[in-house]
Amino acid sequence: MKKKETTSAKTRRFITNSIVHICLAILAAVWVFPILWVVLTSFRAEKGSYTTTFLPKSYTLDNYIKLFTDTTVLDFPQMFMNTLIIAIFSCLISTFFVLSVSYCMSRLRFKMRKPYMNMAMIIGLFPGFMSMVAVYYILKAIGLSEGSMIRVALVLVYSAGTGLGFQIAKGFFDTIPKSLDEAAYLDGATKFQVFTKVTMPLSKPIIVYTVLTSFISPWVDFIFAKVICRAESKYYTVAIGLWKMLEKEYIDNWYTCFAAGAVCISIPIAALFMFMQRYYVDGLSGAVKG
Amino acid sequence: MKKKALALVLASAMVASLAGCGSSETTTAETTAETTAETTAETTAETTAEETTAAEEEEAITATITVWGPSEDQSEENGNWLPTMCEQFAAEHPNWDITFEYGVCAEGDAKAMVTQDPTAAADVYMFANDNITDLIASNGIAKLGGETAEYVQSTNSAAIVDSVSVDGDIYGVPFTTNTWYMYYDTSVFTEEDVKNLDTMLEKGVVSFPLTNSWYIQAFYVGNGCTLFGDGYDEAAGIDFSGDKAVAVTEYLVDLVANPNFVNDADGKGLSGLRDGSVNAIFSGSWDAASVKEALGDNFGAVALPTYTLNGEEKQMYAFAGSKAIGVNPNCENMQVAVALAKYLGSAEAQKAHYELRNIVPCNTELLADSSVAADAVVTAQNDTFDNTSIIQPFVAAMGNYWGPAESMGKALINGEVTHENAAEQTEAMNTTMNSDGL
Numbered sequence: 007m008k009k010k011e012t013t014s015a016k017t018r019r020f021i022t023n024s025i026v027h028i029c030l031a032i033l034a035a036v037w038v039f040p041i042l043w044v045v046l047t048s049f050r051a052e053k054g055s056y057t058t059t060f061l062p063k064s065y066t067l068d069n070y071i072k073l074f075t076d077t078t079v080l081d082f083p084q085m086f087m088n089t090l091i092i093a094i095f096s097c098l099i100s101t102f103f104v105l106s107v108s109y110c111m112s113r114l115r116f117k118m119r120k121p122y123m124n125m126a127m128i129i130g131l132f133p134g135f136m137s138m139v140a141v142y143y144i145l146k147a148i149g150l151s152e153g154s155m156i157r158v159a160l161v162l163v164y165s166a167g168t169g170l171g172f173q174i175a176k177g178f179f180d181t182i183p184k185s186l187d188e189a190a191y192l193d194g195a196t197k198f199q200v201f202t203k204v205t206m207p208l209s210k211p212i213i214v215y216t217v218l219t220s221f222i223s224p225w226v227d228f229i230f231a232k233v234i235c236r237a238e239s240k241y242y243t244v245a246i247g248l249w250k251m252l253e254k255e256y257i258d259n260w261y262t263c264f265a266a267g268a269v270c271i272s273i274p275i276a277a278l279f280m281f282m283q284r285y286y287v288d289g290l291s292g293a294v295k296g
Numbered sequence: 297m298k299k300k301a302l303a304l305v306l307a308s309a310m311v312a313s314l315a316g317c318g319s320s321e322t323t324t325a326e327t328t329a330e331t332t333a334e335t336t337a338e339t340t341a342e343t344t345a346e347e348t349t350a351a352e353e354e355e356a357i358t359a360t361i362t363v364w365g366p367s368e369d370q371s372e373e374n375g376n377w378l379p380t381m382c383e384q385f386a387a388e389h390p391n392w393d394i395t396f397e398y399g400v401c402a403e404g405d406a407k408a409m410v411t412q413d414p415t416a417a418a419d420v421y422m423f424a425n426d427n428i429t430d431l432i433a434s435n436g437i438a439k440l441g442g443e444t445a446e447y448v449q450s451t452n453s454a455a456i457v458d459s460v461s462v463d464g465d466i467y468g469v470p471f472t473t474n475t476w477y478m479y480y481d482t483s484v485f486t487e488e489d490v491k492n493l494d495t496m497l498e499k500g501v502v503s504f505p506l507t508n509s510w511y512i513q514a515f516y517v518g519n520g521c522t523l524f525g526d527g528y529d530e531a532a533g534i535d536f537s538g539d540k541a542v543a544v545t546e547y548l549v550d551l552v553a554n555p556n557f558v559n560d561a562d563g564k565g566l567s568g569l570r571d572g573s574v575n576a577i578f579s580g581s582w583d584a585a586s587v588k589e590a591l592g593d594n595f596g597a598v599a600l601p602t603y604t605l606n607g608e609e610k611q612m613y614a615f616a617g618s619k620a621i622g623v624n625p626n627c628e629n630m631q632v633a634v635a636l637a638k639y640l641g642s643a644e645a646q647k648a649h650y651e652l653r654n655i656v657p658c659n660t661e662l663l664a665d666s667s668v669a670a671d672a673v674v675t676a677q678n679d680t681f682d683n684t685s686i687i688q689p690f691v692a693a694m695g696n697y698w699g700p701a702e703s704m705g706k707a708l709i710n711g712e713v714t715h716e717n718a719a720e721q722t723e724a725m726n727t728t729m730n731s732d733g734l
């Protein structure tokens with residue numbers, strides 16, 4: 007009798023687990039399929055935007071070759087470099103902004119602190135592109151809307167406002183014991199030294215997070231790039247280029263290259279992530295000794 | 297205290313400098329606005345155009361002209377049409393020292409790109425004629441007068457001139473027509489077959505973009521439905537109502553049910569031509585090269601066929617428009633810009649455009665040229681423009697047409713529209729097309 011009970015419990019557990027796993031497998035497949043499809047399409051040898059089969063019939067590297075060599079109409083390598091440069095600079099600047107603002111909000115006490123945090127919260131609720139026309143005219147007024155200054159303008163656009171997104175990093179800094187700061191002050195450290203020598207080394211995960219999010223934004227932003235670059239195709243970013251590839255005139259020839267371009271964009275982002283991933287683990291381990 | 301004072305000084309300095317910036321900026325903006333308003337409103341465009349003819353020995357002008365056109369026109373691979381033509385233009389005017397700057401803006405995007413900031417847009421640009429209303433509204437396009445206008449009138453058919461005119465004023469120098477027609481596989485259909493859609497459907501597979509509102513009106517207009525009267529009368533509204541429209545909806549329900557009909561969406565038609573599962577598609581000159589590659593020797597292009605509605609043959613009508621060269625009224629050297637626009641739309645430039653990029657010319661003399669007339673694509677496009685198309689209305693209310701028409705196409709494909717509710721659905725479509733709400 008007793009034995010029978012255990013078997014039925016076992017079977018029941020087995021059945022529940024199976025159902026759960028099947029559900030998870032289906033969800034995972036649903037989630038991964040679009041990505042897999044884009045990757046497969048980027049290697050598709052058949053031309054055109056529509057195929058009757060889900061999987062390509064034959065594979066080729068030509069799409070990638072065309073993407074990087076056929077530059078007379080859509081200069082993808084140029085766009086890629088533009089975006090990379092913009093991404094690197096805006097990543098550096100906005101990471102500095104975010105961490106500085108977060109540190110101030112977390113550690114310093116001043117009159118405007120609460121009002122500022124409320125204000126940032128409210129402003130953050132509005133979509134950024136609401137201000138795009140205003141941003142364009144301001145950039146034009148200070149002479150950043152033409153020629154090579156467009157890159158500077160884009161770096162500004164992607165980095166200047168990031169100080170408002172301090173909430174997550176501030177929340178992280180709040181968890182670092184204040185006693186560490188106080189110990190440093192006793193040793194004669196300035197506020198900036200505490201920030202760079204004590205807080206920063208303890209906040210690697212959040213730095214990684216900030217770097218990644220600010221590096222990604224120029225790659226995925228379309229609206230600001232379109233408004234600011236206008237007709238200056240030399241300064242287009244990849245987002246505009248990929249959008250162009252799907253225009254009526256290009257879609258038939260460029261559709262598979264579009265998929266290839268989408269795959270290429272993920273490379274720098276993935277590389278940065280892999281490089282920074284190891285810092286995710288560190289965290290607070292070994293911060294306070296003894 | 298000291299610190300506060302310093303902060304104050306710094307702050308006020310900043311404010312002052314900002315204010316300084318602002319005021320100087322506004323004054324210049326105002327003055328330019330005034331001068332352009334004065335010049336553009338009536339005089340400049342016309343006088344400058346006249347001047348160019350009057351003064352044979354041109355005065356010396358140093359000018360920087362910004363020109364926007366699609367990127368294919370500026371690529372080495374496609375013959376570099378735009379820069380070549382601009383250089384030739386400069387060579388023809390030795391007294392003018394012109395520096396050209398080029399930007400990329402496809403004709404259909406002119407509406408968005410120029411109106412975003414007309415003062416910083418190109419001096420001379422290419423636009424699709426349905427952009428005209430928006431360009432005028434934002435003061436982004438100048439009226440052409442005098443000799444340039446006469447040139448446009450004398451070298452183009454009346455329909456093309458109308459397509460770039462608003463209230464009798466000409467706004468651009470047309471260089472090509474813009475419409476869609478039929479590509480077919482000559483091994484499946486004979487020349488007789490392609491005259492009627494229903495005959496074709498018996499013999500082979502036909503793909504038509506029914507879910508695209510730039511195409512679906514072909515059937516409705518064919519049975520007497522109208523858009524803004526003759527296309528220019530905004531008050532007349534869209535008339536897709538009554539028995540004539542319902543009959544078309546009923547026809548389309550049957551068409552969708554026909555196994556030989558394929559709805560052309562997401563490139564299905566073209567990919568079908570490649571693998572042979574589709575024998576005819578409806579598209580424009582932008583797909584000509586791909587279709588030629590897919591069909592090879594069996595390539596055929598022809599104006600739109602008729603369709604048989606309750607035993608009667610009805611002609612399908614495409615939307616047609618033109619692409620033209622426009623001049624920005626905010627431009628500093630009107631005289632040069634207008635002359636350049638005229639040159640880029642001239643027979644010579646159109647010929648080069650055709651040879652380099654297969655852009656179908658619209659200059660009447662050039663069309664008579666035997667080498668151009670022999671091209672199937674040119675013939676198909678021009679036959680369509682002349683006989684089986686209506687000018688795509690560009691009155692502001694036209695904006696209300698696209699959404700409901702597309703919904704109708706989608707509902708037909710989904711099977712939501714049936715013979716039972718065709719009347720009701722058609723009436724609903726007509727009502728939304730004629731209302732300003734979304």
